[in-house]
Amino acid sequence: MSTDTFRQETRDWLEDNCPTSMRLGVIHFEDAHEIYSTHDANTWRDVAAMRGWTAPTWPTEYGGGGLDKTQAQILQEEMARIKALPPATGMGLIMIGPTLLEMGTQEQKQRHLPKIVTGETRWCQGYSEPGAGSDLASLQTKAVLDGDQFVINGQKIWTSGAQHANWMFALVRTDSTAPKHEGISFVLLPMDQAGVTVKPIKLISGSSPFCETFFDNAIAQREDLIGELNKGWSVGKRLLQYERNGSSRKVPKKKTPSLNPYAAIAKRYLGEDHSGKIAEPSVRNDVLKQVMQEQALALTTKRVMAESKSSGAPGAATSIFKLVGSTLSKEGSQLKSKLRGTAGVAWEGNEFDEDELESTRAWLRDRAVTIYGGTNEVQQNIIAKRVLGLPD
DSSP: OOHHHHHHHHHHHHHHHSOGGGOOOOOOGGGHHHHTTSHHHHHHHHHHHHHTTTSTTSOGGGTOOOOOHHHHHHHHHHHHHTTOOOSSOSHIIIIIHHHHHHHSOHHHHHHHHHHHHHTSOOEEEEOOBTTBSSSGGGOOOEEEEETTEEEEEEEEEOOTTTTTOSEEEEEEESOTTSOTTSSEEEEEEESSSTTEEEEEEOOTTSOOOEEEEEEEEEEEEGGGEESSTTBHHHHHHHHHHHHHHHHTTOOOOOOOSSSOHHHHHHHHHHOBOTTSSBSOHHHHHHHHHHHHHHHHHHHHHHHHHHHOOSSOOOOTTHHHHHHHHHHHHHHHHHHHHHHTGGGGGOOSOTTSOHHHHHHHHHHHHGGGTTTTTSOHHHHHHHIIIIISOOOO
16 A cells, blocks of 8 residues: 555544544643543544554554554654544553563463553553662562462552553562562552552642552462563563653643744733734743754654664663653743743632643642653663763
């Protein structure tokens, strides 16, 4: 099939099948559960899954679309044209799914991947602990192999979406006598069992996307060990590269009134001069700098994706995108709040409109983007060692 024919067929299919309510552009991940719980979202996911387009580049044998890179790019472009949200989202698609495709056994792929494609399973991540955040290898959640099962005891924290997930991928300590980067295993376990307790954490923004997760003799099956026993650290690191690669492809934000939301906000609150520019020169400079940096990141990301001649498997360079992208996201929210003046810190009240109230919540919410998914300091260490080759 020619690319022109594929593009036209894709355009027609999207117009016929993507509900209007799912044409929102890009959303913040904290809003995803509410949006993807609607009837239209379920319909959109189901019809896309039948075509394999919830995971368009995955092999068809696991329910994916089997698209090559050119076709996948066309699909992405046509979805962007109508501002269609992905028919499915989450850690299954961007994290554990790609990791299983690379490192899982054939049986593990057959058992787990099709359920990610259809949305039957929703995944969360069991990495961080109260005493093991940036120093993740210090984790203490213990798993003891008993026959064909691992018995797990301990605690995880910042488990995004755990209250909505029915499966978790987790790093657990299976040999307490080994050096801390060894003796760790990577396991999958169901969340709907008596040994798992989830407690959402309310954040300063008012939302609760993160949770504490407690294990009291929770069970993971031996067949759900990914990689070798006591060699899970390498699997866990590989998954983080997929996470950062997925994060680099999107900028979390709400719908905006123009291509340059910063200028629109500045003109509304600070006015404009006779030529239509932002009235304050210093503010113009702030807006220009932010927009140029965001555009530079977007173009750089697009170029790197286009230049990739391999399977697209991510490497250490994804830490650059995570570092720059999270910093720009945080600075962008701060700039929008600053441009609104006192309205930029409004929490509630009839005198403030929806955009003003959302601006405050976004400003508070995005305090965390340089922390989750690996702190900026961790990313800088990875860049120094793995990209620049600097000594420890």
